Amino acid sequence: xxxxVDLGEFLQAFLGEADEHLTHANAQLLAIDAGLKxxxxxxxxxxxxxxxxxxxxxxxxxxxxxxxVAIAHRMETVLRAADRTxxxxxxxxxxxxxxxxxxxxxxxxxxxxxxxxxxxxxxxxDALDALENDAPPIARAQAESLxxxxxxxxKLGSLERDAIASGVTQGKRAISARFTPSxxxxxxxxxxxxxxxxxxxxxxxxxxxxxxxxxxxxxxxGLAFGLVALTSSTNAAIAAAVGIDxxxxxxxxxxxxxxxxxxxxxxxxxxxxxxxxxxxxxDMVRVEVVKLDxxxxxxxxxxxxxxRLSIExxxxxxxxxxxxxxxxxxxxxxxxxxxxxxxxLRLRMVPLTEVLDRVPLIVRGLRRSTGKSLRLDIxxxxxxxxxxVAERIFPAIIHLVxxxxxxxxxxxAERVLAGKSEEGALRIExxxxxxxxxxxxxxxxxxxxxxxxLARRAGAPIPETEATLLALLCRPGLSTRDQASDxxxxxxGMDIVRRVVVEDLGGQLxxxxxxxxxxxxxxxVPLTISIVDAFTFECGAQRFAVPLSTIDEIVELDxxxxxxxxxxxxxxxxxxxxxxxxxxxxxxxxxxxxxxxPAAASASGRPKGLVVRLDGDSxxxxxxxxxxxxxxxxxxxxxxxxxxxxxxxxxDLGDGRPTLIVDLMxxxxxxxxxxxxxxxxxxxxxxx
Amino acid sequence: xxxxLHVVFTVGNADYAVPASEVAQMESYEGATPVPGxxxxxxxxxxxxxxxxxxxxxxxxxxxxxxxxxxxxxxxVAERAGRVVGLLVDRAREVVLLSEEQLKPPPPMVxxxxxxxxxxxxxxxxxxxxxxDVPKLIGEEQPHGQ
Amino acid sequence: xxxxxxxxxxxxxxxxxxACLRARPGLSFTHAGSGxxxxxxxxxxxxxxxxxxxxxxxxxGIEVVEFVRGQDRLKTLPIIxxxxxxxxxxxxQALAAGASRFMTKPFTPESxxxxxxxxxxxxxxx
Numbered sequence: 001x002x003x004x005v006d007l008g009e010f011l012q013a014f015l016g017e018a019d020e021h022l023t024h025a026n027a028q029l030l031a032i033d034a035g036l037k038x039x040x041x042x043x044x045x046x047x048x049x050x051x052x053x054x055x056x057x058x059x060x061x062x063x064x065x066x067x068x069v070a071i072a073h074r075m076e077t078v079l080r081a082a083d084r085t086x087x088x089x090x091x092x093x094x095x096x097x098x099x100x101x102x103x104x105x106x107x108x109x110x111x112x113x114x115x116x117x118x119x120x121x122x123x124x125x126d127a128l129d130a131l132e133n134d135a136p137p138i139a140r141a142q143a144e145s146l147x148x149x150x151x152x153x154x155k156l157g158s159l160e161r162d163a164i165a166s167g168v169t170q171g172k173r174a175i176s177a178r179f180t181p182s183x184x185x186x187x188x189x190x191x192x193x194x195x196x197x198x199x200x201x202x203x204x205x206x207x208x209x210x211x212x213x214x215x216x217x218x219x220x221x222g223l224a225f226g227l228v229a230l231t232s233s234t235n236a237a238i239a240a241a242v243g244i245d246x247x248x249x250x251x252x253x254x255x256x257x258x259x260x261x262x263x264x265x266x267x268x269x270x271x272x273x274x275x276x277x278x279x280x281x282x283d284m285v286r287v288e289v290v291k292l293d294x295x296x297x298x299x300x301x302x303x304x305x306x307x308r309l310s311i312e313x314x315x316x317x318x319x320x321x322x323x324x325x326x327x328x329x330x331x332x333x334x335x336x337x338x339x340x341x342x343x344x345l346r347l348r349m350v351p352l353t354e355v356l357d358r359v360p361l362i363v364r365g366l367r368r369s370t371g372k373s374l375r376l377d378i379x380x381x382x383x384x385x386x387x388x389v390a391e392r393i394f395p396a397i398i399h400l401v402x403x404x405x406x407x408x409x410x411x412x413a414e415r416v417l418a419g420k421s422e423e424g425a426l427r428i429e430x431x432x433x434x435x436x437x438x439x440x441x442x443x444x445x446x447x448x449x450x451x452x453x454l455a456r457r458a459g460a461p462i463p464e465t466e467a468t469l470l471a472l473l474c475r476p477g478l479s480t481r482d483q484a485s486d487x488x489x490x491x492x493g494m495d496i497v498r499r500v501v502v503e504d505l506g507g508q509l510x511x512x513x514x515x516x517x518x519x520x521x522x523x524x525v526p527l528t529i530s531i532v533d534a535f536t537f538e539c540g541a542q543r544f545a546v547p548l549s550t551i552d553e554i555v556e557l558d559x560x561x562x563x564x565x566x567x568x569x570x571x572x573x574x575x576x577x578x579x580x581x582x583x584x585x586x587x588x589x590x591x592x593x594x595x596x597x598p599a600a601a602s603a604s605g606r607p608k609g610l611v612v613r614l615d616g617d618s619x620x621x622x623x624x625x626x627x628x629x630x631x632x633x634x635x636x637x638x639x640x641x642x643x644x645x646x647x648x649x650x651x652d653l654g655d656g657r658p659t660l661i662v663d664l665m666x667x668x669x670x671x672x673x674x675x676x677x678x679x680x681x682x683x684x685x686x687x688x
Numbered sequence: 689x690x691x692x693l694h695v696v697f698t699v700g701n702a703d704y705a706v707p708a709s710e711v712a713q714m715e716s717y718e719g720a721t722p723v724p725g726x727x728x729x730x731x732x733x734x735x736x737x738x739x740x741x742x743x744x745x746x747x748x749x750x751x752x753x754x755x756x757x758x759x760x761x762x763x764x765v766a767e768r769a770g771r772v773v774g775l776l777v778d779r780a781r782e783v784v785l786l787s788e789e790q791l792k793p794p795p796p797m798v799x800x801x802x803x804x805x806x807x808x809x810x811x812x813x814x815x816x817x818x819x820x821d822v823p824k825l826i827g828e829e830q831p832h833g834q
Numbered sequence: 835x836x837x838x839x840x841x842x843x844x845x846x847x848x849x850x851x852x853a854c855l856r857a858r859p860g861l862s863f864t865h866a867g868s869g870x871x872x873x874x875x876x877x878x879x880x881x882x883x884x885x886x887x888x889x890x891x892x893x894x895g896i897e898v899v900e901f902v903r904g905q906d907r908l909k910t911l912p913i914i915x916x917x918x919x920x921x922x923x924x925x926x927q928a929l930a931a932g933a934s935r936f937m938t939k940p941f942t943p944e945s946x947x948x949x950x951x952x953x954x955x956x957x958x959x960x
Contacts, residue, residue: 005853005943013846054889055844058918061940062850181874192874193867208892210873212904221877222905225870434770506739542721595724637723639771641742641827642733644725650733650740658721658733658740 007063011111014063016286018056018108023357025052025101030360033094043087043159049097050079056104067117068107074128075100086158089131096127098361148176148252152226155209160228163206167230168253172204175231177238178211178248180224190243192225198242203231228252287347289387295344296530297549300648301665303337306330308669345528349384352430352438355394356380359401363426366405373412374405374424383430385438386528389505393440393525396500399493400442400521401426408446408519418516420445437507437524445518449473449511470511474498497523503652505529506635530634534661536627536653537608540597544623545632545651545661546610553611555581557622562588574671579609579620586611591621594667595646600624612664619668634661645670691787696817697764697780699746704777705786705810705817712767714780717757727827731776736765743774744826750805766822773826784817786810791819835862836954837880841872841898842887842916851885851916854943858951869893873901876908883953885946886933888917888924896924896931903932912953916946 028049035042057072075097082089103124107117148156156164164174179195192208199205206228215222231238239246310330317323356378363376385393409415409424416422427443454472455462463469476495501507505525513519533548562577574593579586588609592599609620632651635658637643646667650658693708713736720732720743729748733740743763747754755778762780766773791808793799798818799806808819838861840848845867852863864881866872869890876884884902888895895915902908914935915928925936935949 005857007850007853007943010846010850010853013849017844017846051889051891054918058887058889058939059844059846061918062847064940181878183878186874186878192870196870208870210870210893210897210901212901221874223873223877225874597722597724635740637733637740637742639742639773641730641744641773642723642726644723646725647723650721652735656735657718658735660721660723660733 011063014059015108015112017059018068018104020286021052021056022101022105022108023354025049025056026361027357028052029094029097029101032089033364036089036094041087041162042089043083043162046079046082046087046089047159050076050083053079065107065111065117067120068104070125071100071103071107071120071128074125078128078131093131096124096131099124100128148228149211149226151211152176152207152209152228156207156228160207163204164228164230164253167204167206172230172232172254173251174206174253175203175229175235175238176250176252177227177229177242177244178224179227179242179244180219180221180248182220195225195227195242195244199227199229199238202233202238202241203229205229289348292344292348295347296341299337299341299344300663303341305669306333306337308672309333311670345386348387348528350387350390352380352383352385352390352440353378355385355390356397356428359397359428362398362401363405366402370405371411372405372409372424373422374409374426377425377427377429379427379429380440381430383432383438384527385525388531389525389527389529392500392504393523396497396523397428397440397442399497401428403493404442404444404446404519408444408448410447414447418447433524435527437526440523440525441520442523443518443520448515448517448519449513450515466511466513469513470498470509473511474509501525503654504633506633506652530649531631532634533629534632534651535610535629536659537610537623538600538625538627539623540592540595541600542597543627543653543659544591545653545659546664547648547661548629550612550663550665551610552613552618554626555609555611555620557588557607557609557620559607576671581611581618581620586618586620588620588622589668589671591623591662591667594621594671595662610664612668614665614668614672619664621664621667632661691785694784694786694817694819695764695780696782696784697762697775697777699750699777700752703815703817704820705784706764706766706820706822708783710766710768710822712765712772715763715765715774717761717763717776719757720776734763734774736763736772736774739772741765741772741774743776745776746825747776747778749825750802766826768822768826769828771826771828775822775825784812786812786817794818836860836882837862837864838950839864839866839872839875839881839884841866841869841884841890841895843867843890844887847887851946854946855885855950857943857947858954869895869898872898876902876911877905881911882957883912883914883950885914885916885950888915888928896927899928899931899933910957912957914946914949914953916941 028045031045032042032049035045053072053076057069057076060066060068060072078089078093078097082093103120110117168174177199179192181190181192185191196205196208209226209228211224211226213219213222213224233241235246235249235251238249313323313326313330316326359378360376363374366372367374404426405424409426410418410420412422415424425443425445428440429443430438430440433439449469451462451469454469458472458475460472460475463472474495474497498509501509501523506529507526508522508524510522510524511519512522534545535548535551535554536543536545538544557579562579564575564577567575574589577588577590579588590599591597591610607622607624608626609622611618611620613619630653632653634649634651636649637647646663648661648663648666650660653659694705695708695711695714696703696705698704715734715736718734720734722732723730723742726732726742729745731743731745731748733742735741745754758778760779760781762777763774764777764780766775790810790812792810794802794806794809798809802818803824805820805824806818807821810817810819838855840851840863842848842851845865848865848867855861855863864875864879866875870893872884872886873893875881886895886898895917899913899915902911902913912934913932914937915933916937916939917924917928919938925938928936934953937946937949
């Protein structure tokens with residue numbers, strides 16, 4: 001019985017991989033653009049781009065997205081022809097290829113959103129077809145005398161030889177390392193993959209060549225791999241890092257002591273982040289954010305049971321047991337849980353460079369649409385931030401970049417008149433603030449903000465301080481142009497930037513501007529945030545939030561039907577009632593009593609009960625009124641003064657005041673434990 | 689003669705001072721969100737520039753009866769060793785320059801009664817200012833709970 | 835156990851191929867994400883059939899076929915190429931290098947199952 005295999009089920013996975021390939025394609029195209037402008041060969045990038053489009057085409061064909069296949073196929077044809085000529089692209093290719101990538105991205109986005117992708121625009125297909133390539137195939141580079149095993153040398157193409165030559169010119173050593181796989185090594189986790197990863201981390205791998213040989217004792221598989229790479233490290237360092245014998249590394253070429261740069265040698269574009277990204281890709285695993293959130297939730301449950309453990313230990317201690325060792329272990333566990341939480345939160349971090357990788361493309365588009373000349377510098381090093389923060393902050397950054405190019409920077413003519421260089425400068429950089437925040441700065445060296453003009457348009461007094469200037473800029477509906485320009489100036493942007501950065505993320509926004517010199521916008525954002533779906537409710541005349549995922553059910557209660565059982569151990573945390581639910585008895589607690597809040601004056605007769613489940617037992621917490629459901633950003637209450645059990649953090653529901661987030665599971669656990677402790681304080685003879 | 693700026697605030701009928709370098713900002717007080725289970729001298733949490741900050745009610749901390757807040761009530765937001773904590777005071781309007789020489793050790797009885805909160809005194813004209821130890825106020829001397 | 839080695843640098847693609855071939859009973863799957871990994875596996879372990887993509891980084895499928903056929907014990911190992919339609923003569927190249935079958939994407943689940951089954955049955959595999 002064969003059930004029909006539906007390849008459409010792989011759509012989501014396909015979209016994920018497609019996104020990766022598109023990002024890679026964008027990076028390669030940008031590198032090609034830059035390389036062509038500098039007159040440098042772009043053979044490697046063209047080949048990479050070709051491969052990316054070829055893969056996208058194949059995958060799209062498999063899941064049945066014809067519009068993408070059509071675009072990718074034509075782009076692939078252009079690139080294959082270019083690859084055959086060693087990387088020569090017809091004039092105007094970059095723009096058309098860019099449009100092609102954009103068209104594919106649009107359709108991938110449509111699929112993400114669940115809408116059918118549109119047929120490809122005929123104009124684009126025609127433009128791609130029109131890119132004819134009559135460049136002659138590139139001649140094979142001079143066979144450099146490389147000290148190489150002929151079996152390996154034969155496999156090196158012109159691209160690889162060029163790369164070796166240029167690497168040597170830059171002072172690196174070209175080496176050939178030999179790795180011989182075996183079953184024993186494979187069992188120890190050493191395989192061609194691991195060797196490649198490790199070598200790739202400290203060297204630039206040019207080519208890996210399999211070498212067949214008769215099986216011997218030292219080469220049981222009849223196979224060895226020759227890895228040709230460029231490096232600045234010593235053979236010993238490489239051998240140690242990669243896990244192979246240093247004797248298996250031979251130098252095949254290196255710069256003479258005073259090697260001059262000969263003009264015949266074609267220089268490849270310097271290693272940039274793209275190459276690193278290629279290597280790092282091998283180190284990476286793709287994880288759905290949902291899985292990370294799941295892990296965090298399980299960790300929260302672990303933390304709750306950890307606090308119950310503390311209470312049990314205290315109980316033991318009160319019986320006279322020596323609990324010092326237990327206490328030490330419990331403290332150790334707390335520390336480990338905190339570390340684990342940190343590790344899991346770090347899993348959600350993405351490099352800032354990745355977040356910003358679309359910016360150069362956008363700036364490129366802005367250059368053309370505004371006719372302004374500018375240089376973009378992105379200097380963010382290895383900074384990372386939480387994916388959720390990155391997603392929210394990205395549109396804000398784009399808006400600020402657009403603003404800077406549109407309003408900030410002057411036209412080349414104006415700049416020259418002002419004594420500035422024709423080319424404007426736009427800079428994005430970041431610095432760490434403490435260990436929980438990141439400050440991102442977007443600076444332009446343009447005309448600065450005219451406060452007088454701004455005040456006039458807004459009908460407001462001239463802002464004196466930077467704070468009032470920012471407040472004025474962020475006024476909703478304010479536009480600094482009579483008509484919105486194509487790229488920005490619709491007046492909606494800045495107040496949304498402020499809302500995202502300050503209200504949503506709990507960060508800070510600041511502006512510094514000097515007439516004639518330029519403007520800097522600073523965004524301070526947390527490195528990680530938690531966003532959860534929550535119910536909001538009122539209890540004891542106060543508003544609270546509780547994560548959706550912890551609530552089993554919301555029940556409507558008739559106070560009259562809640563009975564109170566016998567009370568022998570009174571708890572300061574409230575009296576437990578009993579309620580019938582689905583034929584079973586369920587414990588009921590008043591949340592205002594548990595939290596020590598005054599009961600609300602207007603307590604309704606039919607309050608709501610939030611039901612949580614702890615170890616299979618349900619407990620209902622009575623609250624006054626449900627307010628609604630919404631996504632909230634969790635701000636931690638980490639300071640020891642307010643780090644209390646049962647309160648999982650705070651959020652801002654929009655009124656500028658912290659609203660506490662309650663952890664009902666923890667409160668149930670605590671209540672139970674407290675009763676258990678109280679129970680034991682009853683003298684033995686009273687127990688019947 | 690090293691001089692340092694100090695923020696002066698009033699709690700009850702006494703004037704206190706802390707180094708301005710330890711004060712991040714001063715805010716007016718609109719009430720705090722109480723945190724159940726926190727120490728009795730913690731008024732609750734407030735939001736300052738998007739950040740959630742605990743507020744220590746210095747009246748309670750100093751053993752004074754609670755008082756309705758007035759227009760003068762302020763939160764002195766102190767920043768020490770990575771912690772940001774607000775100090776709720778009755779009034780805070782002055783910033784003064786104090787030199788090393790002006791700071792004198794407090795009378796032993798006063799220091800003892802304050803449980804170590806007061807670390808020095810300074811006289812400003814006819815007034816006495818008591819220098820307080822911010823870490824002690826915000827509870828750094830207590831061992832971290834489990 | 836009949837062992838299949840699925841070689842493609844796209845994980846989605848490998849998963850799809852496995853999904854298509856699961857209908858054949860007694861078939862177990864090993865993944866390889868590159869031609870180099872495939873060569874290593876084939877040299878160290880025993881497989882009954884290889885499903886191979888041509889378009890991979892570092893070392894393409896054609897080279898893998900050439901290398902494999904160069905090893906005595908792998909001369910008759912069934913290799914089925916599954917690759918994106920390239921219009922570039924790769925079919926001829928692949929078959930000349932010694933591939934047993936050549937399929938282009940997109941292919942239907944039934945067609946790849948039929949091809950692989952045919953190859954295995956011809957070998958007398960279970």
